[in-house]
Amino acid sequence: xxxxxxxxxxxxxxxxxxxxxxxxxxxxxxxxxxxxxxxxxxxxxxxxxxxxxxxxxxxxxxxxxxxxxxxxxxxxxxxxxxxxxxxxxxxxxxxxxxxxxxxxxxxxxxxxxxxxxxxxxxxxxxxxxxxxxxxxxxxxxxxxxxxxxxxxxxxxxxxxxxxxxxxxxxxxxxxxxxxxxxxxxxxxxxxxxxxxxxxxxxxxxxxxxxxxxxxxxxxxxxxxxxxxxxxxxxxxxxxxxxxxxxxxxxxxxxxxxxxxxxxxxxxxxxxxxxxxxxxxxxxxxx
Numbered sequence: 001x002x003x004x005x006x007x008x009x010x011x012x013x014x015x016x017x018x019x020x021x022x023x024x025x026x027x028x029x030x031x032x033x034x035x036x037x038x039x040x041x042x043x044x045x046x047x048x049x050x051x052x053x054x055x056x057x058x059x060x061x062x063x064x065x066x067x068x069x070x071x072x073x074x075x076x077x078x079x080x081x082x083x084x085x086x087x088x089x090x091x092x093x094x095x096x097x098x099x100x101x102x103x104x105x106x107x108x109x110x111x112x113x114x115x116x117x118x119x120x121x122x123x124x125x126x127x128x129x130x131x132x133x134x135x136x137x138x139x140x141x142x143x144x145x146x147x148x149x150x151x152x153x154x155x156x157x158x159x160x161x162x163x164x165x166x167x168x169x170x171x172x173x174x175x176x177x178x179x180x181x182x183x184x185x186x187x188x189x190x191x192x193x194x195x196x197x198x199x200x201x202x203x204x205x206x207x208x209x210x211x212x213x214x215x216x217x218x219x220x221x222x223x224x225x226x227x228x229x230x231x232x233x234x235x236x237x238x239x240x241x242x243x244x245x246x247x248x249x250x251x252x253x254x255x256x257x258x259x260x261x262x263x264x265x266x267x268x269x270x271x272x273x274x275x276x277x278x279x280x281x282x283x284x285x286x
Contacts, residue, residue: 006165006180009037011047015052015149016147018171020045024158025165025180032162040161044154044168051150054082059139064142071134072119075127085142085149086121088249092123092145096257096268102140146214147173148207148252155248168248174206175248186242198242198277205248209255211241226259240279245272 005028012021022044024037032040056062063082070076078086092100099220102118119136126132142149147170154168155175166179176182181202185195187210199204209226225240241259245251257268264276 001106007034009034009041010248011038011045012042015045015048016170017143017152018026018147019153020048020150020171021167021169022154023167023169024163024179027164030162030163030164036161037163037208040158040163043161044157047157048170049152050147050149051081051153054079055085055146055150057114057143064140064167067132068138068140071124071132071136073138075129075131077129080130081153083126083132084130085145085249086124088122088127088149089145089253090121092250092253092268094256095271096261096266098122099257100144100253101146102142103138104141111184119143133247136269144209144256145249145253147171148205148248148250151175151248151252154259162285173205173207173248173252176201177203184230187240196279200242204244204246206242206244207248208240208242208249209259226256241273242279243269243276244277248273250274 006025007027008023008025010021010023012019022041024041026032026034026037053059054063057064060067063079065252066079067076067082089100091101093102096249101120103118117136118139119134122142123135123138124132125135151168151170151173152175155177158166158168159177163178167174167176167182179202181200184198184201185208186198186208188194188196243251243254243258245254251274254268254272254274254276257266258264258276258278264278268274269276
């Protein structure tokens with residue numbers, strides 16, 4: 001009897017401020033034929049593209065920008081997708097005691113408005129009929145969680161389409177599913193273009209955060225770096241922070257909790273079945 005032979009298809013597109021690579025696998029005894037993998041991958045890219053438009057902090061006509069402008073003025077109806085990621089973000093904000101906080105958009109834009117005190121996720125209320133209301137003006141930036149959420153949504157699409165195994169990688173925030181393991185590599189903090197092998201991952205997600213390419217004078221890099229929500233400044237940590245978890249959305253968000261707390265035993269990690277790693281600057285060890 002012939003053994004199952006895996007066949008793979010890989011596609012890559014610029015989305016979410018990075019390059020998103022989707023790999024899908026099938027095999028000889030699987031109902032999804034190789035020719036169907038392209039269709040499955042395109043459906044996964046479609047949901048990522050939709051989220052890219054909805055959650056873009058730097059686009060004035062995005063749904064997130066619409067919420068930031070109006071949610072403190074009146075109850076505002078939002079999409080199921082935006083509501084889902086906000087609920088996750090608010091939950092992690094609560095359990096991390098504010099270490100994970102999306103209410104830092106004013107830092108990236110360097111807003112200086114007299115008499116305006118921006119709120120955060122604690123000020124956001126969820127009302128019936130997919131409506132929200134904010135007690136104070138908001139400037140939410142979901143860049144600290146959006147890539148992980150989009151990766152999970154893409155994986156869900158691939159699974160629903162019946163893809164046997166695969167990987168969605170959004171600039172290093174990635175999730176694998178199925179019976180194919182993959183070697184995982186991380187950037188070395190003091191040699192950001194060099195990689196070190198962490199091991200193999202199967203049916204799980206990993207995300208990493210660091211300030212390799214961030215500059216305090218660049219609004220876009222400040223929005224993508226590790227921001228201390230209390231000081232509202234870019235963290236000066238030279239280290240790299242990685243989280244392995246079942247869901248990429250949790251892995252993505254919890255890297256900020258690890259970076260700001262410096263505690264590998266923070267209660268958040270046990271709650272989300274997450275494993276933290278700190279890769280120290282000037283050291284080739286964790």
